[in-house]
Amino acid sequence: MWNLRCLPCLVLLFSIDVAGQRFQTKWLTLSGDAPLVIARGGVSGLFPDSSYEAYTMAMETSSPNVISWCDVQLTKDGVGICFPDLKLDNASNIDVHYKNNKSEYLVNRVLIQGWFSVDYNFNDLAPVTLRQGVYIRTEKFDGTKYRILTVQDVANQVKAPGLWLNIQHDNFFTQHNLSMRSYIISLSRNVLINYISSPEVTFLTNIVTRFNPRVTKLVFRFLGHDDVEPSINQTYGSLLNNLTFIKTFASGILVPKSYIWPVDNSHYLQPYTSLVLDAHREGLEIFASQFANDVHFPYNFSYDPTSEYLSFIDNGVFSVDGVLSDFPVTASATIDCFAHLNKNDKPREKFLIITSEGASGDYPGCTDMAYTKAVSDGADVLDCPVQMTKDGIPFCLGSINLVDKTTILQSPFSNITNTDPVLNIITGIFTFNLNWDEIKSLKPAISSPWSGFGLYRNPKAINDGNFVSLVDFLIYAKSATTLSGVMIRIEKADYLANQGFGVIAAVVEALRNTGYNNQTSKKVMIQSKDSSILKEFKKRSYELVYMIDRNIRDIESATISEIKSFASSVILTKNSVFRSEDEFLVGKTDVVKKLQSSNVSVYVQRFNNEFVSQAWDFLSDSSVEINNYIVGAGIDGVITDFPRTAATYRRNRCLGYKHRSLYFSPVETGGLLQFMSRQSLPPAEPPSPILTESDVVEPPLPPVAKITPASNADASPTAQSSVVAGVLTCCLTILLADLS
Ligand SMILES: *[C@@H]1O[C@H](CO)[C@@H](O)[C@H](O)[C@H]1NC(C)=O
Ligand SMILES: *[C@@H]1O[C@H](CO)[C@@H](O)[C@H](O)[C@H]1NC(C)=O
Ligand SMILES: *[C@@H]1O[C@H](CO)[C@@H](O)[C@H](O)[C@H]1NC(C)=O
Ligand SMILES: *[C@@H]1O[C@H](CO)[C@@H](O)[C@H](O)[C@H]1NC(C)=O
Ligand SMILES: *[C@@H]1O[C@H](CO)[C@@H](O)[C@H](O)[C@H]1NC(C)=O
Ligand SMILES: *[C@@H]1O[C@H](CO)[C@@H](O)[C@H](O)[C@H]1NC(C)=O
Ligand SMILES: *[C@@H]1O[C@H](CO)[C@@H](O)[C@H](O)[C@H]1NC(C)=O
Ligand SMILES: *[C@@H]1O[C@H](CO)[C@@H](O)[C@H](O)[C@H]1NC(C)=O
Numbered sequence: 001m002w003n004l005r006c007l008p009c010l011v012l013l014f015s016i017d018v019a020g021q022r023f024q025t026k027w028l029t030l031s032g033d034a035p036l037v038i039a040r041g042g043v044s045g046l047f048p049d050s051s052y053e054a055y056t057m058a059m060e061t062s063s064p065n066v067i068s069w070c071d072v073q074l075t076k077d078g079v080g081i082c083f084p085d086l087k088l089d090n091a092s093n094i095d096v097h098y099k100n101n102k103s104e105y106l107v108n109r110v111l112i113q114g115w116f117s118v119d120y121n122f123n124d125l126a127p128v129t130l131r132q133g134v135y136i137r138t139e140k141f142d143g144t145k146y147r148i149l150t151v152q153d154v155a156n157q158v159k160a161p162g163l164w165l166n167i168q169h170d171n172f173f174t175q176h177n178l179s180m181r182s183y184i185i186s187l188s189r190n191v192l193i194n195y196i197s198s199p200e201v202t203f204l205t206n207i208v209t210r211f212n213p214r215v216t217k218l219v220f221r222f223l224g225h226d227d228v229e230p231s232i233n234q235t236y237g238s239l240l241n242n243l244t245f246i247k248t249f250a251s252g253i254l255v256p257k258s259y260i261w262p263v264d265n266s267h268y269l270q271p272y273t274s275l276v277l278d279a280h281r282e283g284l285e286i287f288a289s290q291f292a293n294d295v296h297f298p299y300n301f302s303y304d305p306t307s308e309y310l311s312f313i314d315n316g317v318f319s320v321d322g323v324l325s326d327f328p329v330t331a332s333a334t335i336d337c338f339a340h341l342n343k344n345d346k347p348r349e350k351f352l353i354i355t356s357e358g359a360s361g362d363y364p365g366c367t368d369m370a371y372t373k374a375v376s377d378g379a380d381v382l383d384c385p386v387q388m389t390k391d392g393i394p395f396c397l398g399s400i401n402l403v404d405k406t407t408i409l410q411s412p413f414s415n416i417t418n419t420d421p422v423l424n425i426i427t428g429i430f431t432f433n434l435n436w437d438e439i440k441s442l443k444p445a446i447s448s449p450w451s452g453f454g455l456y457r458n459p460k461a462i463n464d465g466n467f468v469s470l471v472d473f474l475i476y477a478k479s480a481t482t483l484s485g486v487m488i489r490i491e492k493a494d495y496l497a498n499q500g501f502g503v504i505a506a507v508v509e510a511l512r513n514t515g516y517n518n519q520t521s522k523k524v525m526i527q528s529k530d531s532s533i534l535k536e537f538k539k540r541s542y543e544l545v546y547m548i549d550r551n552i553r554d555i556e557s558a559t560i561s562e563i564k565s566f567a568s569s570v571i572l573t574k575n576s577v578f579r580s581e582d583e584f585l586v587g588k589t590d591v592v593k594k595l596q597s598s599n600v601s602v603y604v605q606r607f608n609n610e611f612v613s614q615a616w617d618f619l620s621d622s623s624v625e626i627n628n629y630i631v632g633a634g635i636d637g638v639i640t641d642f643p644r645t646a647a648t649y650r651r652n653r654c655l656g657y658k659h660r661s662l663y664f665s666p667v668e669t670g671g672l673l674q675f676m677s678r679q680s681l682p683p684a685e686p687p688s689p690i691l692t693e694s695d696v697v698e699p700p701l702p703p704v705a706k707i708t709p710a711s712n713a714d715a716s717p718t719a720q721s722s723v724v725a726g727v728l729t730c731c732l733t734i735l736l737a738d739l740s
């Protein structure tokens with residue numbers, strides 16, 4: 001975890017870097033300086049919004065000049081508190097403490113029910129604690145520790161380098177006889193306020209003469225285009241055409257990010273508007289809001305928050321002057337480490353980027369489109385999981401079951417589904433049930449592993465691309481000059497042998513026919529979780545990669561020796577490197593260290609951009625996660641659905657700094673647990689096993705069965721016979737059970 005006691009050293013690190021090697025460039029902001037990072041309620045993407053921990057973590061993990069944003073609300077006795085919403089029940093447990101005190105007020109002419117700060121004196125709020133208001137985020141920190149803070153608390157205790165106060169509802173407090181204006185003016189006598197924003201024109205025009213714009217900048221906040229500004233009764237959309245008027249009382253504007261990059265109804269990005277250029281021409285700074293790593297993502301960014309920030313700050317045409325973010329770490333890293341990189345920059349860390357079914361985060365896996373995208377995204381190694389067709393053609397597909405990866409159930413072949421107890425598949429149409437020509441006629445289907453969370457992958461490309469045979473895959477890979485190799489995955493060779501398919505022989509032949517045997521420019525990696533398959537390749541000069549697909553907490557040295565007898569590298573799960581429980585890191589294993597010290601390379605799978613695939617400790621930022629495995633665990637390669645994210649990470653400037661920025665230091669495992677109350681701690685899960693020698697030894701493969709070639713008219717004799725065999729085994733088991 002980010003070490004809360006390390007604040008002084010953080011400041012020191014940054015001052016060294018600023019004076020020394022830090023990258024300088026002319027930004028297309030109004031001032032020419034780097035854009036600001038404004039932490040909305042701290043790291044509100046992780047801790048409860050506006051809590052002490054959220055603000056402190058923002059300072060630890062962000063740019064040295066990060067600005068703390070506080071939404072100011074007033075209590076009945078006129079105390080200013082930082083709270084993200086007018087309704088206190090939005091992000092605190094006030095509804096529990098004052099169960100029967102709900103009220104109803106007009107807010108901008110709309111009747112709203114809830115618990116409002118104007119009904120409570122500050123002391124009434126003492127027992128109330130903050131909680132996470134956005135339900136896709138972890139609620140594990142909703143404990144007893146998080147109190148509502150006053151604005152003074154945030155200024156004095158957090159000691160942020162900058163303070164931004166947002167006054168969302170001056171009108172409402174005025175109706176309740178509370179003067180936000182007097183409060184802010186009196187606060188400014190002992191607290192340095194860098195920015196004051198409001199969506200109400202009159203509030204800003206009423207205070208503008210009281211603030212020196214060189215000390216405190218006033219910013220007009222735009223809400224939705226059709227929302228009506230309450231004090232002058234015009235829509236925000238119409239005010240957008242009147243920036244000259246806004247410049248009379250504000251030095252900047254704050255807009256939802258869609259004002260700059262609009263998004264269509266299907267969540268794709270449209271061309272940018274001229275707003276940033278217009279504002280700059282008017283002499284107004286422009287800040288963009290609603291940045292978060294976990295919500296509001298147009299598909300164009302492939303769930304990579306860094307690439308979204310880059311489109312706002314480094315697009316060659318303009319840069320916003322600041323971003324308001326729930327995850328300031330990502331904004332800071334983007335500005336410091338990722339902006340203005342050159343696509344031809346050399347990697348700054350040596351590790352392999354291996355695809356998982358090509359760029360399967362963007363296109364249906366193992367299609368020509370997924371492979372082409374992966375190459376242009378900067379992958380080093382393209383993978384092909386080999387399957388066999390009925391007519392014996394090896395081709396690339398992520399599953400032996402066509403139902404998983406194609407739209408076969410909507411095709412004329414949908415009537416040949418069957419069940420296979422050996423493969424443990426209930427609804428299956430197997431690749432070897434269809435000829436290659438038939439498989440090529442199927443539509444590929446994109447996989448969206450986190451669709452259950454509403455996180456879909458590139459819906460416009462949901463059935464795009466064509467499947468490729470292993471031979472075509474190899475020819476393509478050979479022609480891609482930036483690739484260093486291919487990884488061919490073989491599984492179920494014993495099962496296929498019983499069906500009459502020699503998958504190993506097919507792979508060897510494809511490699512030979514495409515000239516991979518007598519060339520050295522492309523590395524060939526053969527991957528399997530079955531040691532007996534790898535042993536078949538022992539006499540060839542391929543890198544043999546053993547996949548350990550379950551989580552392990554340790555590995556015996558005898559096991560490593562055994563692995564070395566058939567493989568030179570292994571693939572581990574993420575959890576076998578950093579153990580996590582309930583998606584919180586609880587420890588780091590020695591498995592990587594032990595394998596590497598025996599000269600076994602370690603690759604880790606599978607890296608994804610969707611935040612739900614990552615431990616909370618990584619702040620929903622795929623680059624932070626990769627950084628931890630590379631810098632924090634020293635692995636030799638990543639296996640990823642999103643090679644572009646890994647390739648961008650590998651070129652980032654901060655990897656070259658002598659002093660790593662804290663937002664790019666590895667996370668301390670277990671660090672987040674200390675912030676949880678006892679009842680929130682993740683349940684101790686049974687420990688993962690230690691990998692022993694007998695776990696990796698497999699019986700030798702059976703010979704390939706001699707089966708008379710199936711005629712095309714017959715849908716699937718092999719599959720049907722295996723069903724019969726399965727039924728027999730199953731009945732036999734029942735019989736035996738009955739007998740005993
Ligand atoms: C709190 O407000 C935010 C922003 O309007 C909203 O996204 C969230 O759902 C609200 N949460 C609750 C618990 O009302
Ligand atoms: C809550 O409501 C009760 C009963 O209506 C009242 O006595 C009490 O003062 C209220 N508390 C606050 C903090 O408003
Ligand atoms: C505000 O003050 C006015 C005049 O003093 C009074 O009539 C009104 O009831 C007060 N409103 C509230 C919400 O306290
Ligand atoms: C606000 O403007 C709209 C149309 O511009 C008008 O119909 C409405 O009466 C106005 N409301 C107020 C409170 O002035
Ligand atoms: C801009 O707004 C001001 C104040 O509402 C108004 O007086 C002025 O006419 C507006 N100008 C334009 C061009 O709309
Ligand atoms: C976003 O992606 C869609 C679909 O691929 C594309 O049509 C659109 O042009 C992209 N938007 C931008 C701004 O590149
Ligand atoms: C499946 O349907 C096709 C016609 O769409 C038919 O020719 C074929 O015999 C059917 N196969 C089975 C196994 O029912
Ligand atoms: C490499 O192997 C291929 C296929 O076996 C063969 O056609 C080719 O001549 C070989 N090239 C060299 C340089 O040996």
Ligand SMILES: *[C@@H]1O[C@H](CO)[C@@H](O)[C@H](O)[C@H]1NC(C)=O
Nearest residue numbers: 564594595596597598599600
């Ligand atoms: C690992 O490789 C290095 C260099 O190739 C060699 O010196 C060392 O002895 C090897 N270590 C083991 C444990 O095999």
